[in-house]
Amino acid sequence: MSSAAPVAEFPTSSPLFDARAGEVTQAPSRGQRIFDAVFRKTCHTFAWLTILLVGFIVARITAAAIPAIHTLGLGFVTGRVWDANAGTYGILAQIWGTIYTSVLALMLGSIFGVAAAIFLSEGFLSAAVFGALKKFNLHLKPVTLRLPDQLERLLKELIELLAAIPSVVYGLWGIFVVIPLIRPWCNWLHAQMGWVPFFSTDLSGPGVLPAVLVLAIMILPTVTAISRDALVSVPPKIRMAAYGLGATRWESLFAVILPAASRGIFGGIVLAFGRALGETMALAMLVGNSNQIKLSLFSPANTLAALLANNFPEAGPKEVGILMYAALVLLAITLVVNVAGAFILHRAALMQSE
Amino acid sequence: MSTAMPPLRPANGHAATLPAEKRDDIVVDCHIRELYYGSFKAVRDTEIPIRKNSITAFIGPSGCGKSTVLRCLNRMNDLVRGFRFEGHVRYRGRDIYAHGIDPVAVRRFIGMVFQQPNPFATSIFNNVAFGLRLNGFKGDRADKVEKALRAAALWDEVKDKLNKSGLSLSGGQQQRLCIARAIATEPEVLLMDEPCSALDPIATRRIEELMTELSQKFTIAIVTHNLQQAQRVADYTGFLYVDTTQGGRTGYLVEFNHSKHLFEDPQHPHTQQYIRGEFS
Numbered sequence: 129m130s131s132a133a134p135v136a137e138f139p140t141s142s143p144l145f146d147a148r149a150g151e152v153t154q155a156p157s158r159g160q161r162i163f164d165a166v167f168r169k170t171c172h173t174f175a176w177l178t179i180l181l182v183g184f185i186v187a188r189i190t191a192a193a194i195p196a197i198h199t200l201g202l203g204f205v206t207g208r209v210w211d212a213n214a215g216t217y218g219i220l221a222q223i224w225g226t227i228y229t230s231v232l233a234l235m236l237g238s239i240f241g242v243a244a245a246i247f248l249s250e251g252f253l254s255a256a257v258f259g260a261l262k263k264f265n266l267h268l269k270p271v272t273l274r275l276p277d278q279l280e281r282l283l284k285e286l287i288e289l290l291a292a293i294p295s296v297v298y299g300l301w302g303i304f305v306v307i308p309l310i311r312p313w314c315n316w317l318h319a320q321m322g323w324v325p326f327f328s329t330d331l332s333g334p335g336v337l338p339a340v341l342v343l344a345i346m347i348l349p350t351v352t353a354i355s356r357d358a359l360v361s362v363p364p365k366i367r368m369a370a371y372g373l374g375a376t377r378w379e380s381l382f383a384v385i386l387p388a389a390s391r392g393i394f395g396g397i398v399l400a401f402g403r404a405l406g407e408t409m410a411l412a413m414l415v416g417n418s419n420q421i422k423l424s425l426f427s428p429a430n431t432l433a434a435l436l437a438n439n440f441p442e443a444g445p446k447e448v449g450i451l452m453y454a455a456l457v458l459l460a461i462t463l464v465v466n467v468a469g470a471f472i473l474h475r476a477a478l479m480q481s482e
Numbered sequence: 483m484s485t486a487m488p489p490l491r492p493a494n495g496h497a498a499t500l501p502a503e504k505r506d507d508i509v510v511d512c513h514i515r516e517l518y519y520g521s522f523k524a525v526r527d528t529e530i531p532i533r534k535n536s537i538t539a540f541i542g543p544s545g546c547g548k549s550t551v552l553r554c555l556n557r558m559n560d561l562v563r564g565f566r567f568e569g570h571v572r573y574r575g576r577d578i579y580a581h582g583i584d585p586v587a588v589r590r591f592i593g594m595v596f597q598q599p600n601p602f603a604t605s606i607f608n609n610v611a612f613g614l615r616l617n618g619f620k621g622d623r624a625d626k627v628e629k630a631l632r633a634a635a636l637w638d639e640v641k642d643k644l645n646k647s648g649l650s651l652s653g654g655q656q657q658r659l660c661i662a663r664a665i666a667t668e669p670e671v672l673l674m675d676e677p678c679s680a681l682d683p684i685a686t687r688r689i690e691e692l693m694t695e696l697s698q699k700f701t702i703a704i705v706t707h708n709l710q711q712a713q714r715v716a717d718y719t720g721f722l723y724v725d726t727t728q729g730g731r732t733g734y735l736v737e738f739n740h741s742k743h744l745f746e747d748p749q750h751p752h753t754q755q756y757i758r759g760e761f762s
């Protein structure tokens with residue numbers, strides 16, 4: 129977009145406009161045009177400011193990381209040991225932990241999030257409430273007429289409220305509720321099916337699974353809100369087409385409505401993935417902060433964001449550089465995920481319109 | 483049961499008597515006593531027999547309930563929350579509103595084409611094959627798709643690009659695609675709600691020709707605002723009007739007859755005014 133879109137100068141003195149003088153139709157007044165121009169400039173400015181800000185942050189992190197990049201090189205990314213005393217720094221375990229927890233949380237969060245979005249957008253709840261009201265012949269009373277929709281909206285707001293809970297509260301909840309709750313089950317699974325790689329260790333406290341569960345709940349509102357918007361904006365005529373052909377509710381949902389909303393839903397999932405990758409506090413509290421690369425859901429692990437959160441407080445100038453390097457890697461992972469997501473969305477859009 | 487067609491007696495008392503015809507060629511016998519959306523009474527006293535391999539048109543001013551009556555015939559209105567229906571609609575002698583009848587099943591026998599072309603965002607082939615898949619059709623899908631597209635007069639235009647998106651077609655082509663999609667499963671009855679209102683005159687004429695052709699195989703009911711269209715294609719026409727005397731805006735059937743009779747010799751003053759374009 130060119131930032132210097134010319135403000136069209138209306139030929140207000142042309143015969144056309146003279147001829148119409150005094151009638152309702154008028155060229156935009158001077159005030160309107162000035163307002164328009166100012167508004168447009170303001171929007172441009174803020175858009176550029178945002179972009180500049182991102183660029184500035186990346187530049188500062190890179191600058192701070194450059195010494196570490198020079199001394200550690202790519203070995204930093206492939207090394208598995210982080211031992212400040214010995215002076216060895218490697219973040220492969222953290223990269224693994226970041227991606228492993230995020231992917232698992234994303235799978236869980238997407239399944240539940242999309243299911244919740246379907247429940248909240250396809251009128252299952254409101255139809256049930258309406259049916260119940262009808263039993264008591266209350267369904268057409270002015271007070272209860274809108275109740276089904278209101279309940280549905282209330283539930284949606286409640287789910288979106290999950291996004292407003294501070295991350296540290298999630299962390300505490302994970303420590304005091306989730307871990308004690310799942311621990312017996314996890315240890316039972318380990319005892320019974322320890323040969324399955326996912327259950328190969330026992331859960332002694334913090335670990336991958338509690339982190340994944342809490343993370344899944346944290347990204348749920350993002351997935352639900354965006355998926356619901358996508359489902360709601362599927363044109364009614366498409367739904368009608370499916371019903372008109374004799375599709376059941378589920379058939380039209382899976383064969384028509386979900387595919388039509390898939391791009392929006394996928395966009396929500398990508399956004400949630402970004403959030404999961406960068407989530408810090410809850411993970412630092414729940415993941416166990418132990419640098420190992422294991423498939424086991426019950427073993428402790430570590431993530432890049434947790435590494436940063438745990439090490440910054442007592443970092444000397446040299447460690448800050450190293451942590452900045454780790455931050456840069458995290459940034460790169462997030463960027464790759466978002467670009468890949470955008471690319472897939474773009475391809476899907478092309479394929480749909482072809 | 484008598485074999486003669488009983489006089490259709492609309493609420494106004496004008497008997498619109500059809501010539502004696504076999505009664506058992508009525509495929510859909512629509513008998514709406516009262517129809518509500520929530521507490522709003524949308525339609526009353528509307529009896530329309532839809533005969534096999536004929537085209538029946540519904541005309542009338544906007545908001546008089548033509549679409550409502552049409553959607554009533556394959557239970558599309560069931561999707562509207564608060565919809566309530568009194569009366570019966572008999573399809574092959576069985577009331578589709580009877581207890582235990584699945585609306586989904588009804589819609590597979592009585593198909594529908596909508597006012598706005600509404601192809602799915604998938605390939606042309608998959609659009610047409612959608613109904614086949616729904617019905618668990620095991621035979622040669624490609625053959626059925628081709629037949630449907632041929633019947634919808636679209637085959638020559640799309641045969642080289644069956645894998646292209648249905649949305650890449652023009653509006654008129656999209657509407658014919660929707661017709662192909664609806665007839666692919668060979669429903670007995672086809673309901674069309676203003677199928678040409680989004681199309682230009684040429685595309686409209688194509689669809690009209692198509693309807694005439696299709697009526698040899700299917701039974702068609704169509705809503706139209708275009709009186710010439712009703713005259714050109716419909717064997718029977720029903721005129722609906724809005725009754726505002728009882729406080730609401732309730733639609734009802736004023737007159738039903740052979741199109742020829744209805745347009746050349748309308749019995750009821752409302753029909754006469756409407757056909758002569760004297761309504762605002």
Ligand SMILES: Nc1ncnc2c1ncn2[C@@H]1O[C@H](COP(=O)(O)OP(=O)(O)OP(=O)(O)O)[C@@H](O)[C@H]1O
Binds near residue numbers: 543544547548550551
């Ligand atoms: N889903 C609905 N919910 C509530 N009221 C409805 C609904 N659909 C239609 N109505 C009402 O029923 C009446 C008849 O509507 P309908 O769409 O059948 O008219 P129509 O004859 O098809 O009009 P048009 O020629 O403009 O399409 C109108 O008063 C309309 O407001």
Ligand SMILES: [Mg+2]
Binds near residue numbers: 550675705
């Ligand atoms: Mg209509």
